[in-house]
Amino acid sequence: MSCPFRPQGSITITGRPPPEEDGARQCPARGTLNGGEISCRGGPKAGDEGDADKGARGGDGVSTSGGVCPLGFGTSQGPKFSSLHCPLCKCLFHECVRLAVCGHRYCRFCASRCRDCPTCGADVQGIEDDAEMQGLVDKYIDAHCVNHTIWELESGEPVDKHRGLKVDDPTGLQRCSATFFLQLGLRSYMSGNYVAARQRLLRCKAELHKLMQKGSQESSVDVALWCQLGAVCGVLGDCSRRCGDSEAAAHHYLDSVNHLKQAEGNDEATRELAVSLNKLGDLHFYGNDVQAAREKYAEALDVRRKQQQKSHSDEQVLEIAVSLTKVADADQALGNTEAASKQFSEAQRLVQSVKTAGLDQGRAAMHQHLASFLQERLD
Numbered sequence: 001m002s003c004p005f006r007p008q009g010s011i012t013i014t015g016r017p018p019p020e021e022d023g024a025r026q027c028p029a030r031g032t033l034n035g036g037e038i039s040c041r042g043g044p045k046a047g048d049e050g051d052a053d054k055g056a057r058g059g060d061g062v063s064t065s066g067g068v069c070p071l072g073f074g075t076s077q078g079p080k081f082s083s084l085h086c087p088l089c090k091c092l093f094h095e096c097v098r099l100a101v102c103g104h105r106y107c108r109f110c111a112s113r114c115r116d117c118p119t120c121g122a123d124v125q126g127i128e129d130d131a132e133m134q135g136l137v138d139k140y141i142d143a144h145c146v147n148h149t150i151w152e153l154e155s156g157e158p159v160d161k162h163r164g165l166k167v168d169d170p171t172g173l174q175r176c177s178a179t180f181f182l183q184l185g186l187r188s189y190m191s192g193n194y195v196a197a198r199q200r201l202l203r204c205k206a207e208l209h210k211l212m213q214k215g216s217q218e219s220s221v222d223v224a225l226w227c228q229l230g231a232v233c234g235v236l237g238d239c240s241r242r243c244g245d246s247e248a249a250a251h252h253y254l255d256s257v258n259h260l261k262q263a264e265g266n267d268e269a270t271r272e273l274a275v276s277l278n279k280l281g282d283l284h285f286y287g288n289d290v291q292a293a294r295e296k297y298a299e300a301l302d303v304r305r306k307q308q309q310k311s312h313s314d315e316q317v318l319e320i321a322v323s324l325t326k327v328a329d330a331d332q333a334l335g336n337t338e339a340a341s342k343q344f345s346e347a348q349r350l351v352q353s354v355k356t357a358g359l360d361q362g363r364a365a366m367h368q369h370l371a372s373f374l375q376e377r378l379d
């Protein structure tokens with residue numbers, strides 16, 4: 001999976017108003033959630049909300065004006081995960097269900113992968129929708145998505161403390177719904193709930209489209225928006241592939257390619273473009289349309305070679321070798337053995353020219369794998 005968050009901040013969501021300083025510090029869900037329903041594990045208990053808000057909460061557990069977030073947002077000892085989170089994927093519930101025997105809650109997708117309840121060990125004999133809990137989660141998301149990032153909410157600390165910190169939180173991204181759903185979707189993806197990830201990233205995509213429409217009305221669509229859209233579509237393709245839906249995956253990868261082409265000249269977009277083209281090629285290859293696969297692989301190779309003319313690094317040489325190997329593989333499958341062996345040889349020359357000392361762990365492993373793969377092919 002390629003991550004749409006770039007630490008160097010080259011991809012940012014722009015065109016949003018600055019966050020309201022005061023609003024960002026307070027939970028907009030105050031008074032909208034039933035405090036009795038929400039127990040914050042490790043979070044503040046009733047009567048322990050912190051000095052500033054002491055006594056602000058009513059006896060029924062519902063915050064009144066000036067109260068604290070029932071999930072502990074805005075307090076220093078707030079919860080990392082709350083009862084709104086699935087204990088399996090550690091994300092806010094998506095299609096929350098309860099196990100029939102024990103009543104423990106999970107996302108539908110997470111529960112579907114278990115035979116025993118991961119919390120108490122009871123046999124999973126049936127599941128039932130928990131619309132009430134899902135309703136709370138949806139309300140919580142609606143209330144927070146514009147002004148907060150997921151990481152801020154889950155750390156339970158005041159927003160200002162995290163400005164400038166680089167912990168799982170992309171500095172440079174503004175607080176807006178698109179960022180919120182991007183984070184939520186990626187969190188779900190990383191924890192293996194691809195159904196939730198897909199739905200949340202689709203929401204992110206819709207929010208980005210809104211930003212884009214707004215930008216085109218003001219005739220200033222930022223290149224960063226095309227990058228962001230392209231990257232999100234790429235992850236959507238990954239989600240669909242993980243869900244076994246190749247057709248949807250191809251659609252998303254193609255979308256990704258088309259968006260990233262709009263950001264021509266941007267290095268990050270160019271790198272992502274080659275990745276999405278390769279993934280599209282892989283889908284064709286495993287779907288037995290080798291000719292179509294070769295076209296996509298060759299396009300990715302072309303993109304990478306052009307980029308290399310602008311700047312030169314060992315990483316780029318390695319990526320070109322990967323692309324060349326894919327084209328060669330396709331040629332071999334198509335019976336073009338002479339062309340294939342020429343390309344395998346060229347790829348091997350490139351791999352041997354790479355200085356491995358400067359590669360990160362992932363690329364070093366890729367280098368090793370490619371070297372032995374090519375050796376096998378050329379033997």
Ligand SMILES: [Zn+2]
Pocket residue numbers: 086087088089090091093094106107110193
């Ligand atoms: Zn879950």
Ligand SMILES: [Zn+2]
Pocket residue numbers: 099102103104117118119120121122
């Ligand atoms: Zn249980």
